[in-house]
Amino acid sequence: MNKTFKSFVFSLFVTLGLPAFAETSILNVSYDVSREFYKDLNPAFVKYWKDKTGETITIKQSHGGSSKQARSVIDGLQADVITMNQSLDIDILHERGKLIPKDWQKRLASNSAPTASTTVFLVRKGNPKNIRDWNDLVRPGVGIILPNPKTSGNGRYSYLAAWGSVIKKGGSDADAKDYIHKFFKNVPILDAGGRGATTSFVQRGIGDVLLTFENEVSLITNELGGDRFEVVYPGISVLAENPISLVDKVADKRNSRKVSQAYLDFHYSDEAQAIAVKHSLRPRAEGASDKYKDKFKPLTLFTIDEVFGSWANAQKVHFADGGVFDQIYVK
Amino acid sequence: MTQVITANHPSLRKRKQKNVLPGFNLSLGYTILYLSLIVLIPLSAAFIKTTELSFAEFWETVTTPRVVASYQLTFGASLIGASINAVFGLLTAWVLVRYSFPGKKIIDALVDLPFALPTAVAGIALTAIFAGNGWLGSWLEPLGIKVAFTPLGVVVALTFIGLPFVVRTVQPVLEDLEAEAEEAAASLGANRWQTFSRVILPALYPALLTGFALAFARAVGEYGSVIFIAGNMPMVSEITPLIIITKLEQYDYAGATAVAVVMLVISFALLLAINGLQWWSSRRNGSAR
Structure with a gap:
C-alpha cells in the first residue's frame, strides 16, 4: 500500500x-x-x-x-x-x-x-553516360532522378539549380524554360522526398544520375558502397543555405x-x-x-536571391499551382 | 452483415415491436454524440476551411487538369482494385469456409496481414518486388509489362490493401449458408451454374457489396503504400491524396481541403450508391431467404 x-x-x-x-x-x-x-x-x-x-x-x-x-x-x-x-x-x-x-x-x-550545401550529381561507376555538366542531362536517353520539387526542398534546389545554370550562362527565361522542359522529359519518376529518390536510384537501379545535396551524396557514398557510384560536380550550381x-x-x-x-x-x-x-x-x-x-571542391555557386529575386518569388513563379513546373506536365 | 441476419432471425422478429432491452433514447443520443465527435466535427472542419476560397477559386482549384487526372486515377484504380478483390476475395472466402486442408489456419491468418502491415512497408516491399530489378519485375519487364512506377502499380497496391475487407465480410455469411441449400437446389434439377447464380450468390450479395464498398473506400484514401510504387508523375500516376499533401507542403491549406472536400463528396456519393444497391438487392432477394 x-x-x-x-x-x-x-x-x-x-x-x-x-x-x-x-x-x-x-x-x-x-x-x-x-x-x-x-x-x-x-x-x-x-x-x-x-x-x-x-x-x-x-x-x-x-x-x-x-x-x-x-x-x-x-x-x-x-x-x-x-x-x-x-x-x-x-x-x-x-x-x-x-x-x-x-x-x-x-x-x-x-x-x-551558418552552413550551406549545393546540388551535385551522383552517377553510376565509370559514368557510362558520360555526364559532366547540366547540358549532358537533357540528352535523349539519360534518366534523371530527383525528388518532386513541389513536395521536397531538395527537389526544389535541384530544379532551381538547373534553371539557374541556363540563366548564369547568359540564357534568357525562354531558354531556361526550354531547358527545364527537356530536363523533365528525362525524369522517369518523382519521389516525394530526398531519401525516397536516393532509394530509387541506389536500390531500384532507376536512372543514370541522381541530383541531390552534396552532404547527402557523401552519406550515400559512405554508407551505401562508394565503389558503385561517382560524384560529378557541375560547372555551376546553387548555394543551398541552411x-x-x-x-x-x-x-x-x-x-x-x-x-x-x-x-x-x-x-x-x-x-x-x-x-x-x-x-x-x-x-x-x-x-x-x-x-x-x-x-570542398571550389564551385561557382549562385544564390536563390541572385537569380530568382527571393525564395518567395521563386516559389510563386515556379512551384505554385499553375506555375512553370506545372506547365511542364499540363500542356 | 451478421447483425442483419440476427435481426431477421425468427426468434427476434416476433418481438420487433417491443425491445427486450430499454434505453433507446440514451443509446441513440450516445451514437449521435460519438459519431459527431469522431466523424462529423473533423469532416465539417474540412468544409469550413474551404469557405476561405470563393466559389470561383474553389472551382478552379478542384478542376485543374492535374487534379482531375488524379481523381480519375484514384477512383479508377480503387474501383479496379475493389473489383479484383470482390472476385478473388469471394474465392478465398469460399475455399476457407468450404474446404478443409492442412495449413488452412495459416492461410486464414495471412488474409489479415495487409491490415497489420504499416502501409509504407507494404509500398516499399511491393516496389522492391515489381521494380525492373526486382523478383517479379525482372520477369515482367522483358514481356513489356511495367508495374512499378506506372498506374498499374497503383492498382497492385490498392488491391493488396483491400483484400481482407471482402474476405472478412463474406466469410461469416458463407459459414451461415448451409450446404443443404445447394444440395436441395441440385436435387430440384439446378445445374452447377444455376446453383451458384440463383442460390449462393443472392445470399452473398449484401456481404459482397459491403466488402467491395469497404475495400473501395479504403483504397480511395490510401496514401502510404501507393506513393512508393506510383512514381508520382503529374497527369499519369499521381493520386489525389498526394495532391492534397503537395498542397499542404506549400502551405495551401484551403486548396488542400478543397480537393479533400471533392474527394469526400465523390466517395460519399459512390458509397451511398453501393448502399442503395445493397438495399435493393437484399429486398429483391429477401424472399429467397
Whole structure:
C-alpha cells in the first residue's frame, strides 16, 4: 500500500514537475536529414554551456519533412529554435502566426545560415553516360532522378539549380524554360522526398544520375558502397543555405531566449563549423570557408536571391499551382 | 452483415415491436454524440476551411487538369482494385469456409496481414518486388509489362490493401449458408451454374457489396503504400491524396481541403450508391431467404 502510494506520488511529481523545469531544455525543430549533424552538435553545445554558465541544458530535437515541421510550429509546437534547409520554411512563421519578425534573416551572419550545401550529381561507376555538366542531362536517353520539387526542398534546389545554370550562362527565361522542359522529359519518376529518390536510384537501379545535396551524396557514398557510384560536380550550381532562427514568441513565453540565442550563436563557433565540415556541410562563418578550402571542391555557386529575386518569388513563379513546373506536365 | 441476419432471425422478429432491452433514447443520443465527435466535427472542419476560397477559386482549384487526372486515377484504380478483390476475395472466402486442408489456419491468418502491415512497408516491399530489378519485375519487364512506377502499380497496391475487407465480410455469411441449400437446389434439377447464380450468390450479395464498398473506400484514401510504387508523375500516376499533401507542403491549406472536400463528396456519393444497391438487392432477394 505504502509502496503504491509512493510510486503514485513519484509519478505525480514527474508529470507535474516537467513544466516547472522546462527552461532547462530547449526544442530545436529541424528538417529530416539534419539528424546526424545535430547528434554531434548538441552535445558540444551542452558542454560549452555547462562550462560557461554551470547550467545543465537539454536540447530536444524534432525531425521531419521541412514543411510539415514548420506547420507543426505554426500550429503550436513549442519550438525555441527552428533550423531548416530553405528560408521559405522559416518565412512562413512570420506570415502565419507572426511568431518571428519579418527581417529574421538579417539577425545572424551569412543570411542566418551558418552552413550551406549545393546540388551535385551522383552517377553510376565509370559514368557510362558520360555526364559532366547540366547540358549532358537533357540528352535523349539519360534518366534523371530527383525528388518532386513541389513536395521536397531538395527537389526544389535541384530544379532551381538547373534553371539557374541556363540563366548564369547568359540564357534568357525562354531558354531556361526550354531547358527545364527537356530536363523533365528525362525524369522517369518523382519521389516525394530526398531519401525516397536516393532509394530509387541506389536500390531500384532507376536512372543514370541522381541530383541531390552534396552532404547527402557523401552519406550515400559512405554508407551505401562508394565503389558503385561517382560524384560529378557541375560547372555551376546553387548555394543551398541552411538558415536558423529563434522562434521569438515561443522563446519569450518559455523564458528561454538567452540560451536559445547562445545555441544559435554556437552554430558559428569554430567547434560547430568543424562538426559541419565533418558532415560535408559547407561552413559559412567568417574565416571558416578559407580554413576548410581544401575540403570542398571550389564551385561557382549562385544564390536563390541572385537569380530568382527571393525564395518567395521563386516559389510563386515556379512551384505554385499553375506555375512553370506545372506547365511542364499540363500542356 | 451478421447483425442483419440476427435481426431477421425468427426468434427476434416476433418481438420487433417491443425491445427486450430499454434505453433507446440514451443509446441513440450516445451514437449521435460519438459519431459527431469522431466523424462529423473533423469532416465539417474540412468544409469550413474551404469557405476561405470563393466559389470561383474553389472551382478552379478542384478542376485543374492535374487534379482531375488524379481523381480519375484514384477512383479508377480503387474501383479496379475493389473489383479484383470482390472476385478473388469471394474465392478465398469460399475455399476457407468450404474446404478443409492442412495449413488452412495459416492461410486464414495471412488474409489479415495487409491490415497489420504499416502501409509504407507494404509500398516499399511491393516496389522492391515489381521494380525492373526486382523478383517479379525482372520477369515482367522483358514481356513489356511495367508495374512499378506506372498506374498499374497503383492498382497492385490498392488491391493488396483491400483484400481482407471482402474476405472478412463474406466469410461469416458463407459459414451461415448451409450446404443443404445447394444440395436441395441440385436435387430440384439446378445445374452447377444455376446453383451458384440463383442460390449462393443472392445470399452473398449484401456481404459482397459491403466488402467491395469497404475495400473501395479504403483504397480511395490510401496514401502510404501507393506513393512508393506510383512514381508520382503529374497527369499519369499521381493520386489525389498526394495532391492534397503537395498542397499542404506549400502551405495551401484551403486548396488542400478543397480537393479533400471533392474527394469526400465523390466517395460519399459512390458509397451511398453501393448502399442503395445493397438495399435493393437484399429486398429483391429477401424472399429467397
